[in-house]
Amino acid sequence: MFISQIPAICSRDVRIAERRRKIMASTGTITVMLIVLTAWLIAVSIFLARMMGRYRRLTSGIKKRDLRELLEHASEKLNEQNASIENLQETLNLLKKDEEDHLQKIGFLRFNPFVDTGGDQSFCLAILDRHNNGIVISSLHSRDQTRLYAKKVLTGKSEGQELSKEEKEAVVRAQKS
Structure with a gap:
């Protein structure tokens, strides 16, 4: 009976060794995937932290953090700055024209x-x-x-x-x- 069980035991050992090899191969794959996912998670976390910092700076000084109100405020400021730039450009053009007649x-x-x-x-x-x-x-x-x-x-x-x-x-x- 013992000798008759040898082929079954050897066959079982071969199957166990095969399973171990597959598990080890999949463990390496899982390790690589975990490293890649960890790096990706770190990159996304850094990106999110930067975006949150920008959002906080953008919404600082505004009591109600309503996006529409924030955008309207930014649009008003932009329009004021554009008008100021146009006035400065007109003044600069007048000065350039006037400069031609100055003794230099x-x-x-x-x-x-x-x-x-x-x-x-x-x-x-x-x-x-x-x-x-x-x-x-x-x-x-x-x-x-x-x-x-x-x-x-x-x-x-x-x-x-x-x-x-x-x-x-x-x-x-x-x-x-």
């Missing part, structure tokens, strides 16, 4: 027009706007006196009076500045 380019040149005086005490000062319109002021210093001259400049050239070489140089320097 300066050219300065010191020189000595007379042989008998020492030092470069005479000068030419050109002050121009964006379109190279403006004035040239010249100061000629001699031993006895100092004289000032002013000439109008339109588009980089004198209107009505000839510019001296020093005055032309001052205008060129102003145009480059």
